[in-house]
Amino acid sequence: MVGYKFMGKAHSHAYKDVGMFFDPAADVVMKAICGRDEQGVKDAAAKFGWESYETDWRKMVARDDIDFVDINAPSDAHKEITLAAIAAGKHVFCEKPLALNLADGREMLAAAEKAGVKHAVCFNYRFLPAVQLAKQIIDEGRLGEIHHYRATYLQDWLVDPNTPLAWRLKKEIAGSGAHGDINAHSIDLARFLIGEFDRVVGHNRTFVKERPILTGSSGLTGTGSATEKGEVTVDDATGFLADFKNGAMGVFIASRFAAGRKNHNTFEIHGSKGSLRWDLEKLNELEVYFREDEPNLAGFRRILATEPSHKYAGNWWPTGHIIGYEHAFVHIVYEFVQHITTGSPFAPTFYDGVKCQEVLEAVDLSIERGAWVNIDEV
Numbered sequence: 246m247v248g249y250k251f252m253g254k255a256h257s258h259a260y261k262d263v264g265m266f267f268d269p270a271a272d273v274v275m276k277a278i279c280g281r282d283e284q285g286v287k288d289a290a291a292k293f294g295w296e297s298y299e300t301d302w303r304k305m306v307a308r309d310d311i312d313f314v315d316i317n318a319p320s321d322a323h324k325e326i327t328l329a330a331i332a333a334g335k336h337v338f339c340e341k342p343l344a345l346n347l348a349d350g351r352e353m354l355a356a357a358e359k360a361g362v363k364h365a366v367c368f369n370y371r372f373l374p375a376v377q378l379a380k381q382i383i384d385e386g387r388l389g390e391i392h393h394y395r396a397t398y399l400q401d402w403l404v405d406p407n408t409p410l411a412w413r414l415k416k417e418i419a420g421s422g423a424h425g426d427i428n429a430h431s432i433d434l435a436r437f438l439i440g441e442f443d444r445v446v447g448h449n450r451t452f453v454k455e456r457p458i459l460t461g462s463s464g465l466t467g468t469g470s471a472t473e474k475g476e477v478t479v480d481d482a483t484g485f486l487a488d489f490k491n492g493a494m495g496v497f498i499a500s501r502f503a504a505g506r507k508n509h510n511t512f513e514i515h516g517s518k519g520s521l522r523w524d525l526e527k528l529n530e531l532e533v534y535f536r537e538d539e540p541n542l543a544g545f546r547r548i549l550a551t552e553p554s555h556k557y558a559g560n561w562w563p564t565g566h567i568i569g570y571e572h573a574f575v576h577i578v579y580e581f582v583q584h585i586t587t588g589s590p591f592a593p594t595f596y597d598g599v600k601c602q603e604v605l606e607a608v609d610l611s612i613e614r615g616a617w618v619n620i621d622e623v
């Protein structure tokens with residue numbers, strides 16, 4: 246695994262837990278973790294439970310005791326490490342967004358397909374029981390024809406102008422800001438739930454253009470210089486409208502300036518027969534409304550997706566004993582390892598990473614042009 250900060254911890258936890266709660270075939274041997282700072286990565290290896298550590302990812306991906314490589318380093322590292330891992334015959338599990346831009350994403354997909362290795366992008370939210378239930382309800386036609394899809398992904402960690410210039414605020418490292426970091430999740434969920442985008446038009450803002458230079462880092466933000474400032478080169482917020490191929494209308498907003506919203510990831514979908522709504526902050530629940538219900542009793546019902554019949558829920562605790570954010574990572578790792586070991590179907594692959602990147606890029610192009618952009622154009 247390359248990376249050992251926030252996502253490194255989330256992924257390590259998944260590898261540790263997967264064999265305990267899921268089929269033993271999913272047991273993963275945590276061979277090596279890699280990072281540039283020797284003391285940092287050594288401590289992470291010991292704390293997270295990796296057998297060894299490396300400070301040079303090139304050395305790590307060449308090791309013949311490793312079958313697959315997990316990349317959760319900042320986005321600018323994704324392509325180079327992925328291509329090297331593929332060249333060494335390894336399967337790759339990469340954090341989102343897949344790449345800095347669409348061209349790089351396409352190159353990564355082509356390389357993976359040519360080499361015949363298995364590939365995955367960590368769109369973790371697909372793998373929550375309530376989100377799986379939403380997908381099942383839509384696929385069974387219970388919402389009818391889909392009219393509206395509305396997604397919000399709101400955070401507030403940048404609303405303070407003194408929050409320092411972390412790597413997520415630099416275009417050359419992150420690719421984009423709220424757009425690639427969190428709209429990417431919303432785009433993937435929309436594709437997963439209702440299908441492909443047709444065209445988009447967006448707008449964005451960078452509310453604070455300069456921030457204190459980063460002096461020390463930990464978590465999302467880190468500490469900043471009292472005197473020196475640097476330029477923010479990504480969006481603080483990006484919103485866009487979408488038309489889907491199935492005729493549905495979409496509204497999306499991603500912001501890191503939504504005061505009070507910490508990690509507010511929601512979708513609401515309206516169809517000819519009913520509606521549903523999901524909110525990460527209540528991730529075990531799905532709100533569902535069916536028009537066919539008797540008028541006197543109709544209304545949004547709250548389904549707690551913790552029954553053994555809800556996907557993944559039965560692997561954890563008895564009914565009603567809820568799960569959390571970290572479980573989605575266990576589920577995606579489980580599915581990917583099954584895919585590698587048994588050939589079971591798997592998505593999201595690099596293909597889905599590229600489809601997401603197409604929408605991201607089409608939105609940016611629409612902002613540049615001030616006009617709608619068809620996804621086929623990018």
Ligand code: SOE
Binds near residue numbers: 400427508
């Ligand atoms: C930071 O915005 C972040 O950690 C994202 O990078 C993750 O993908 C998201 O799940 C939570 O927020």
